[in-house]
Amino acid sequence: MEKQKYNGPTDHSFTKSEREALYKTIFTRRDVRAQFSRKEIPVDVLSRILLAGHHAPSVGFMQPWSFTILQSEQKKTAVLELFKEAHAQATEMFEGERQDTYRNLKLEGITEAPINICVTCDKDRAGPVVLGRTHMMEMDEYSTVCAVQNMWLAARSEGVGMGWVSIMDPEKLKKLLGIPENIIPVAYLCLGYVSHFNDQPELQSKGWRERLPLADFVNFEEFQATSDSDYAKTLIQKIGESQKNLQGDDPLKTFLEN
Amino acid sequence: MEKQKYNGPTDHSFTKSEREALYKTIFTRRDVRAQFSRKEIPVDVLSRILLAGHHAPSVGFMQPWSFTILQSEQKKTAVLELFKEAHAQATEMFEGERQDTYRNLKLEGITEAPINICVTCDKDRAGPVVLGRTHMMEMDEYSTVCAVQNMWLAARSEGVGMGWVSIMDPEKLKKLLGIPENIIPVAYLCLGYVSHFNDQPELQSKGWRERLPLADFVNFEEFQATSDSDYAKTLIQKIGESQKNLQGDDPLKTFLEN
Numbered sequence: 468m469e470k471q472k473y474n475g476p477t478d479h480s481f482t483k484s485e486r487e488a489l490y491k492t493i494f495t496r497r498d499v500r501a502q503f504s505r506k507e508i509p510v511d512v513l514s515r516i517l518l519a520g521h522h523a524p525s526v527g528f529m530q531p532w533s534f535t536i537l538q539s540e541q542k543k544t545a546v547l548e549l550f551k552e553a554h555a556q557a558t559e560m561f562e563g564e565r566q567d568t569y570r571n572l573k574l575e576g577i578t579e580a581p582i583n584i585c586v587t588c589d590k591d592r593a594g595p596v597v598l599g600r601t602h603m604m605e606m607d608e609y610s611t612v613c614a615v616q617n618m619w620l621a622a623r624s625e626g627v628g629m630g631w632v633s634i635m636d637p638e639k640l641k642k643l644l645g646i647p648e649n650i651i652p653v654a655y656l657c658l659g660y661v662s663h664f665n666d667q668p669e670l671q672s673k674g675w676r677e678r679l680p681l682a683d684f685v686n687f688e689e690f691q692a693t694s695d696s697d698y699a700k701t702l703i704q705k706i707g708e709s710q711k712n713l714q715g716d717d718p719l720k721t722f723l724e725n
Numbered sequence: 726m727e728k729q730k731y732n733g734p735t736d737h738s739f740t741k742s743e744r745e746a747l748y749k750t751i752f753t754r755r756d757v758r759a760q761f762s763r764k765e766i767p768v769d770v771l772s773r774i775l776l777a778g779h780h781a782p783s784v785g786f787m788q789p790w791s792f793t794i795l796q797s798e799q800k801k802t803a804v805l806e807l808f809k810e811a812h813a814q815a816t817e818m819f820e821g822e823r824q825d826t827y828r829n830l831k832l833e834g835i836t837e838a839p840i841n842i843c844v845t846c847d848k849d850r851a852g853p854v855v856l857g858r859t860h861m862m863e864m865d866e867y868s869t870v871c872a873v874q875n876m877w878l879a880a881r882s883e884g885v886g887m888g889w890v891s892i893m894d895p896e897k898l899k900k901l902l903g904i905p906e907n908i909i910p911v912a913y914l915c916l917g918y919v920s921h922f923n924d925q926p927e928l929q930s931k932g933w934r935e936r937l938p939l940a941d942f943v944n945f946e947e948f949q950a951t952s953d954s955d956y957a958k959t960l961i962q963k964i965g966e967s968q969k970n971l972q973g974d975d976p977l978k979t980f981l982e983n
Contacts, residue, residue, distance in 0.1 A: 478884065479884035479918075479919065479921070479922055480882065480883050480884030480885075481746065481749070481750070481881075481882045481883075481884070484742070484746070485746035485749065485750075485882060486746075486882045486883065488739065488742070488743035488744075488746035488747060489746060489747055489750050489878060489879065489882045490773070490777065490879070491739070491743065492739070492743075492747050493777050493780050493875055493878075493879070494780055496780075496782070498782050507956075510956060510959045510960040510963050511963055511967075513960060514960060514963040514964045514967050515748070515967070515980065515981075517939060517943065517964060518939060518964065518967055518968060518971065519748065519751050521939040521968075522751050522752055522754075523874065524754070524756050524874075524877065524889065526891060527928065527933075527934065528926055528928035528929060528933060528934040528936075529934075530936070530937045530942075532942065533942040533943075533944060533948070533949075534942060534943050534944065535944040535945070535946070535947065535948050535950075536943065536944065536945050536946075536957075536960075537945075537946055538945075538946070538954075538956070539946055542946055553859070553860045556859070556860075557856075557859040557860070560854045560859055561854060569856065572856075574856075574857070585948075587948065593934065596818045596819060598815075598827060598830075598832075598928070598933065599832070599891045599892060600891070601811070601814070601815040601818055601892065602811045602814075602815070602891065602892055602893060602894055602895070603891045603895060605863075605866070606891050608863070608867075609866075609867075609870045609873075609911070609912075612867045612870040612871060612874070613870060613873070613874040613877075615867075615871070616781065616782075616870070616871040616874040616875065617751055617874065619782065619871075620747060620751075620878070621747065621748070621751070623739075624738065624739045624743060624744045624747045625738050625739075625744065626736065626737035626738030626739070627738075631782065633784060633857045633858070633860065633861045633864050634857060634859065634860055635860060636860055637860070637861060644947050644948050645947040645948045645949070645950070646948045647948070650948065653867070654867075660737075661737065663737070664737055668786055670785065670786035670856070671786060675785075675786060675856065676785065676786040676787075676851065678786075678788070679788045681775060681776060681779040684788075684790065684791040684792060685775065685791075685792050685794065686791060686792065686793040686794065687793070687794050687795075687796075688793070688794075688795055688796070688797055688800055689793065689902050689903040690791070690793050690843075690845065690902050690903045690904045690905070690908065691791075691903070692793075692903070696796075698765075698768065698796070699794075701768045702768040702771060702772060702794075705768050705769055705772040706772045706775060706776065709769075709772050709773070709776055710776060710779075713776065722773065723773075
C-alpha cells in the first residue's frame with residue numbers, strides 16, 4: 468500500500484511475487500463439499516474473510532449484502548433437510564447413468580462445516596433509485612456475488628475451504644432464516660478447515676464435465692466473431708499455450724513469464 | 726503450488742506475504758471510469774486476466790461465460806451512444822441536488838479504454854438440466870459474475886484499471902453485438918492502464934455514499950438476529966476494530982496481525 472513515484476502507466480502493477488500469490492489463490496480455490504474438519508475458525512480469520520467480502524465492488528456503492536452466520540446444529544440440520552428435499556427432486560431430472568453419478572456425488576458439507584453463512588442482498592439498501600442499477604435491476608445481486616467471490620479467495624488463502632450450496636428452495640430457506648420478502652438469499656456457504664484441497668474441481672476429476680478451452684469462448688468485436696488482427700491472433704495463441712501450461716505439474720512457474 | 730506434508734487442518738493457509746498480496750489486491754481494487762491511458766495491454770497480460778476469469782467457480786462446472794473483446798473505435802462509439810441514452814434517462818430518475826451530482830459524475834471510460842469486454846452467460850452451455858441450477862436458475866449468471874470478479878482482481882494486480890458499465894439497455898447491447906436471444910450480457914467492462922488508482926471508491930470520495938459498518942450487517946442464526954455467544958461478540962468486536970484500522974494510512978500493516 469506504499470505510495471510510489473509515478474513512472475508511467477504500467478507502474479501500478481504489483482511485484483511478481485504478489486501477482487503470483489493472487490493467481491495461486493485463484494487457481495487453487497475449490498468448491499469444497501467434503502473434507503471439513505470440526506476445528507473452529509478463529510474470529511480474526513472469519514473477520515478477514517467477511518471484510519474481504521465487504522470490499523467487493525457494488526453498484527452505486529450500495530453494499531447491499533448481509534451475512535447470516537449459522538453455527539447451531541439445529542439450524543444447520545434444518546437447512547440440510549432443505550437440501551435433501553431439493554436434491555431428491557433434482558436427481559429425478561437426470562437420466563440413466565448420469566442420474567447414478569449425480570446421486571453419488573457429495574454436494575454439500577452443511578453439518579460438517581463449523582460455519583455456514585447465508586449471504587443475502589437487500590434491494591432496498593440505498594432507496595428505490597440506485598446509480599448504475601437503473602437499466603439492470605439485477606446489478607445488486609451481481610454485487611453480492613462479487614462479495615462471495617472475494618470471500619472464497621480470502622478463505623482459500625487462509626487455508627479455509629468454502630462450498631456454495633445452491634440445491635435448495637430459496638423460498639423455504641427464507642422462511643427458515645426469517646429473511647423478509649424484499650431480501651434475496653444469493654448464496655448459502657459452508658466454511659471450515661479441510662484435510663486437503665483437491666487438485667482439480669471434483670466435477671472434473673469425477674468425470675462429470677471437462678474444463679473447456681477458453682480460446683473457444685473469446686470473440687472479437689461481435690459475439691462468436693473471430694478476427695484476423697495480429698493482436699487477436701496472438702492473444703488466442705497465447706491463451707491456448709497458457710491454458711495448456713496450467714495443466715502441468717508446476718503451472719505458476721511459467722504463468723508469469725513474459 | 727508445492728505439495729506439502731499434511732500437518733493438520735490449518736496447514737493449507739498461504740504464507741503471510743501471499744495472504745497480504747491477496748488482501749492488498751482486494752482492498753486497492755477500484756471501479757475505474759477515468760484516468761485511462763491509450764497504452765496497449767500486452768496479449769500476455771490480457772491472456773492472464775481472461776484465464777483468471779476462466780478459473781472462477783461455476784455451477785455444475787458449467788463455465789457458461791464468453792468474452793467478446795472490442796477494440797474498434799466504431800463499435801466502442803456505438804456502445805457509448807447506448808450509455809448516453811440510458812444515462813440521460815437515469816438522470817431524470819434522481820431529484821434536486823442528487824440529480825446535479827449524478828450528472829457530473831464520470832461513469833464510464835468506454836472510448837478511452839483500449840480494451841472493452843462484454844462478458845456473457847450462455848444458459849444452454851451444458852444442456853437444460855444443470856447440476857446445482859435446478860432450484861436457482863440464476864446460478865449460471867452468478868458464476869459469470871465470479872469470473873468478472875476474478876478478472877477485476879487479476880487486472881488490479883497487473884496494474885490494469887477495470888470499470889463495469891451497467892448504465893445501458895441490455896437488449897440494445899445484444900442487438901449491437903449480435904448476441905443471440907438465449908445469451909445474457911452480464912457485464913460490460915472497460916480495461917486499460919491508468920495514471921492512478923484512487924485511494925477510495927469515487928462514489929465515497931465524491932460524497933455520494935459512505936462505506937457502511939460491516940458489523941451492522943453480520944447476523945447470527947437468523948436474519949437480523951444478534952447473539953450473546955462469546956464467539957459472536959468477539960467476532961463483531963474484531964470486525965469493528967479491523968474495519969477502523971483499514972481506514973488508516975497503512976491498513977495492511979495490522980490487518981494480518983490478528
